[in-house]
Amino acid sequence: MSALQAAVLGSGSWGTTFAMVMADAGCDVTLWGRDEAVAREVADERRNAKYLPGVELPAMRATTDAAAALSGARVVVVAIPSQVARRTLEGLREHVEPDAVVVSLMKGIELSTDKRMSQVIAEALDISLDRVVVVSGPNLAKEIATRQPTATVVACPDEANARLAAEACSNSYFRPYTNSDVVGVELCGAVKNIIALAVGMGQGRGFGWNTSGTVITRGLVEITRLGRALGAQPETFAGLAGMGDLVATCASPLSRNHTLGKYIGQGMTLDDALVATGTTAEGVKSSRSVLELAQKHGVDMPITAGVVAVLYEGMSVDDMARALLSRPQKAESAAD
Numbered sequence: 404m405s406a407l408q409a410a411v412l413g414s415g416s417w418g419t420t421f422a423m424v425m426a427d428a429g430c431d432v433t434l435w436g437r438d439e440a441v442a443r444e445v446a447d448e449r450r451n452a453k454y455l456p457g458v459e460l461p462a463m464r465a466t467t468d469a470a471a472a473l474s475g476a477r478v479v480v481v482a483i484p485s486q487v488a489r490r491t492l493e494g495l496r497e498h499v500e501p502d503a504v505v506v507s508l509m510k511g512i513e514l515s516t517d518k519r520m521s522q523v524i525a526e527a528l529d530i531s532l533d534r535v536v537v538v539s540g541p542n543l544a545k546e547i548a549t550r551q552p553t554a555t556v557v558a559c560p561d562e563a564n565a566r567l568a569a570e571a572c573s574n575s576y577f578r579p580y581t582n583s584d585v586v587g588v589e590l591c592g593a594v595k596n597i598i599a600l601a602v603g604m605g606q607g608r609g610f611g612w613n614t615s616g617t618v619i620t621r622g623l624v625e626i627t628r629l630g631r632a633l634g635a636q637p638e639t640f641a642g643l644a645g646m647g648d649l650v651a652t653c654a655s656p657l658s659r660n661h662t663l664g665k666y667i668g669q670g671m672t673l674d675d676a677l678v679a680t681g682t683t684a685e686g687v688k689s690s691r692s693v694l695e696l697a698q699k700h701g702v703d704m705p706i707t708a709g710v711v712a713v714l715y716e717g718m719s720v721d722d723m724a725r726a727l728l729s730r731p732q733k734a735e736s737a738a739d
């Protein structure tokens with residue numbers, strides 16, 4: 404049987420790593436990116452020194468020619484920053500095969516529409532949501548690129564498409580679990596970045612593990628509250644895409660969101676922190692769209708509101724902590 408043909412759009416850290424995961428799973432992979440030098444290096448030298456220094460990649464094609472990358476691809480994986488997804492995909496629509504399953508690796512919410520990435524993909528490519536699969540979990544690219552073991556969630560309303568995507572990425576170090584709760588899985592991926600910013604802010608300010616444990620736990624409650632209001636399944640939040648990814652992102656110095664939050668907590672401006680962090684920290688922009696989404700649905704998200712106030716309204720991390728702790732007393736509930 405011939406290998407499953409896959410195209411990965413985006414040659415940054417996660418796109419390149421996921422191309423490696425699929426190549427190691429036996430797929431015939433082409434990586435597409437806008438940077439000619441990166442494409443040449445991946446194809447000719449099996450390296451992507453800018454995004455994955457020191458990593459030796461398996462054999463794969465790499466190109467800046469989208470038509471060539473997408474021709475014949477049964478699985479199309481999207482790994483670009485959330486805020487450019489719509490316009491990038493609209494430009495590539497004509498090249499996507501009519502039966503292709505499209506996989507989102509993105510963990511963000513679109514500014515101006517407050518839409519999840521599966522919704523953006525379906526609209527930009529003019530395809531049904533049944534053909535869009537979401538992959539999300541504790542998946543720090545730099546660990547996976549050295550083939551360290553991890554698991555993930557592969558979510559789609561169409562079970563056969565979820566299974567196809569899971570088979571395309573299943574290998575000895577990467578274990579996918581299928582799920583049909585796309586709303587829950589996507590909200591987990593987007594909101595955990597905001598909670599990681601908050602944890603980083605506290606750590607940068609000098610607060611210890613009690614503060615981090617509090618923010619992670621109450622952050623999970625906040626994600627769950629939004630998810631329930633939007634129709635997600637509560638058990639998703641205790642799973643890999645929820646608790647699993649919160650732990651990885653909030654604890655690891657490899658997380659860009661956690662790192663950027665730490666810089667802010669140490670007193671850097673947002674502009675300087677963005678430059679120091681370098682690659683994509685989705686929570687910075689998605690914090691505003693998530694807060695807007697929560698407000699539209701009447702959901703209280705005090706940590707997210709605090710992160711927005713620190714990033715965009717000049718609030719100090721000390722004042723954010725004071726504001727969070729001085730809210731009215733209430734009984735604890737893991738879901739509310």
Ligand SMILES: NC(=O)c1ccc[n+]([C@@H]2O[C@H](COP(=O)([O-])OP(=O)(O)OC[C@H]3O[C@@H](n4cnc5c(N)ncnc54)[C@H](O)[C@@H]3O)[C@@H](O)[C@H]2O)c1
Nearest residue numbers: 414415416417418482483487508509510542543544682683
């Ligand atoms: N890196 C990780 O560990 C990781 C893990 C899971 C999910 N994600 C998610 O994957 C998505 C991509 O993140 P990443 O880590 O690969 O980011 P990255 O910053 O490492 O790479 C982003 C890539 O997108 C490209 N790009 C930017 N604008 C573009 C445009 N207009 N058209 C085409 N390409 C464009 C960049 O050139 C770069 O190659 C994000 O939503 C992120 O949250 C990342």
Ligand SMILES: O=P(O)(O)OC[C@H](O)CO
Nearest residue numbers: 540541542543658659660
């Ligand atoms: O580096 P971050 O903060 O974008 O996190 C990467 C992944 O989402 C972790 O699962």
